[in-house]
Amino acid sequence: MSSVRPYRHAVVIGASIGGLCAARVLSDVAERVTLVDRDELPVEPIARRGVPQSRHLHLLLARGRSALEELFPGLSDELIAAGVSAIDLQSDFRWHLDGYLVRPEPSGLIGLAVSRPLLELAIRSRVEALLGVTIADRCEVTGLATSPDRARLTGVRTRNRADDKAESTIDADLVVDAAGRGTRTPVWLEGLGYTRVPEERLGIQVAFISRTYRREPHYLDGHIGETFSPYPGRQLGGVAMAQEGDRFIVTLAIRGEEKLQIGRAAMADYADSFSPGIAEVIRTGKPLSEPAQMRFPASIRRRFEQLDRFPEGYLVIADALCSFNPRYAQGMTVAALEALLLSRLIREGGHELHLRFFAAAAALLDTPWDLMVSGPNVEGERTEEMLAMDQYLERYRAAAAKDAVLGTELIRVINMLDEPSRLFAPDLAERVNRTARPCSR
Numbered sequence: 001m002s003s004v005r006p007y008r009h010a011v012v013i014g015a016s017i018g019g020l021c022a023a024r025v026l027s028d029v030a031e032r033v034t035l036v037d038r039d040e041l042p043v044e045p046i047a048r049r050g051v052p053q054s055r056h057l058h059l060l061l062a063r064g065r066s067a068l069e070e071l072f073p074g075l076s077d078e079l080i081a082a083g084v085s086a087i088d089l090q091s092d093f094r095w096h097l098d099g100y101l102v103r104p105e106p107s108g109l110i111g112l113a114v115s116r117p118l119l120e121l122a123i124r125s126r127v128e129a130l131l132g133v134t135i136a137d138r139c140e141v142t143g144l145a146t147s148p149d150r151a152r153l154t155g156v157r158t159r160n161r162a163d164d165k166a167e168s169t170i171d172a173d174l175v176v177d178a179a180g181r182g183t184r185t186p187v188w189l190e191g192l193g194y195t196r197v198p199e200e201r202l203g204i205q206v207a208f209i210s211r212t213y214r215r216e217p218h219y220l221d222g223h224i225g226e227t228f229s230p231y232p233g234r235q236l237g238g239v240a241m242a243q244e245g246d247r248f249i250v251t252l253a254i255r256g257e258e259k260l261q262i263g264r265a266a267m268a269d270y271a272d273s274f275s276p277g278i279a280e281v282i283r284t285g286k287p288l289s290e291p292a293q294m295r296f297p298a299s300i301r302r303r304f305e306q307l308d309r310f311p312e313g314y315l316v317i318a319d320a321l322c323s324f325n326p327r328y329a330q331g332m333t334v335a336a337l338e339a340l341l342l343s344r345l346i347r348e349g350g351h352e353l354h355l356r357f358f359a360a361a362a363a364l365l366d367t368p369w370d371l372m373v374s375g376p377n378v379e380g381e382r383t384e385e386m387l388a389m390d391q392y393l394e395r396y397r398a399a400a401a402k403d404a405v406l407g408t409e410l411i412r413v414i415n416m417l418d419e420p421s422r423l424f425a426p427d428l429a430e431r432v433n434r435t436a437r438p439c440s441r
């Protein structure tokens, strides 16, 4: 990196995975970087209020692991030394997708069975140590500061969440919003006279309930983890996985308006309907945490690339840009890939970074988004084309339960290593036709 840095001061809103990855790449191109978070950031690997999903199971996919490794060299080894398992995503982790178990076989696709709080803490420690980076916690961004014609951002307005509640403005020549799915950017921009950003929503109405247990070696027949997705006709799903510190985390998911009960017996009964293995963990495990609940009504994609006007010096990244149904565990991977994309675009140079970033990020997001749209659980009208795709993918999953090659290709797509269109390629379609028989789940 040349010593000439195009930015004087970059501010990142939100010091979670998305914001930390963004701060890491901005530290190469800005003289100073300030990360602002409204939470008090813990010095231990514990869940926090501003990231409610941190109480729920998080799996780091192979592509996410390599992207984070690029940003933070040595991170995987550091986590493994802290007790995290590196796992083969086809043989150690079992995917029951819409009732079909992807045939377990070593794939060479290695992810991490890490808890969300430990991953965030490990990354934050790295970012904190970077020259020129400051993390300001208990500091909430309340609005944007702009040039008089409102065409360019000049900083953010903040309120200190510590005792004095002091308000101030932090000047910046680049601001990156990584405030998560509840970002205020659409409202702030509207207040400045910009058009409301078009938003796509895929309603799924899922509720999650999670609890952590002491790990026993026989859980899930010795496997590290397994996931069961809900599908039409079966509203329940769940996922369980070993974590560092000899823990096992269980997250149950239920669709629709039904309410999950948080008692041990009720949770075990829910799990019994799809996984006796997960039910056993709940029924016999020693709990290490209270049950935590969270609702996830919809995947949300904000189409900033479709706006005619957008202020210079402003970007939106990670969940604030697009937040997914966690069915395929892609959120953190996408956040890391977007940070790498941002790094590349800044290095390439040129004007109107926001235009270039939103266009390129939209292309990146098409892959995981298309996978969600093609899922059988999504609410709303299905076009004929979608129905044909659903039918093919159903046959694909049935075939992948028997044919490990089809299974690996599917896991590669979930890992964002290949486009979903790969699953429709003639060689794979031929294997599906050969292998899939009309079969019951």
Ligand SMILES: Cc1cc2nc3c(=O)[nH]c(=O)nc-3n(C[C@H](O)[C@H](O)[C@H](O)COP(=O)(O)OP(=O)(O)OC[C@H]3O[C@@H](n4cnc5c(N)ncnc54)[C@H](O)[C@@H]3O)c2cc1C
Residues within 6 Å of the ligand: 013, 014, 015, 016, 017, 018, 019, 036, 037, 038, 039, 049, 050, 051, 053, 056, 057, 058, 059, 060, 061, 064, 139, 140, 141, 142, 178, 179, 180, 181, 183, 184, 208, 294, 296, 317, 318, 319, 320, 326, 328, 329, 330, 331, 332, 333, 335
């Ligand atoms: C139940 C569930 C399970 C998931 N499982 C997985 C998984 O297995 N694998 C995976 O890769 N992904 C998973 N995800 C997605 C993953 O959690 C996110 O994609 C990832 O954390 C990136 O989020 P983010 O950094 O963009 O936002 P968040 O993690 O939501 O963080 C936003 C941050 O911004 C701060 N903030 C918000 N507003 C302000 C403000 N005004 N001023 C200052 N600070 C502010 C918050 O305090 C917070 O720190 C899951 C999500 C859910 C809901």
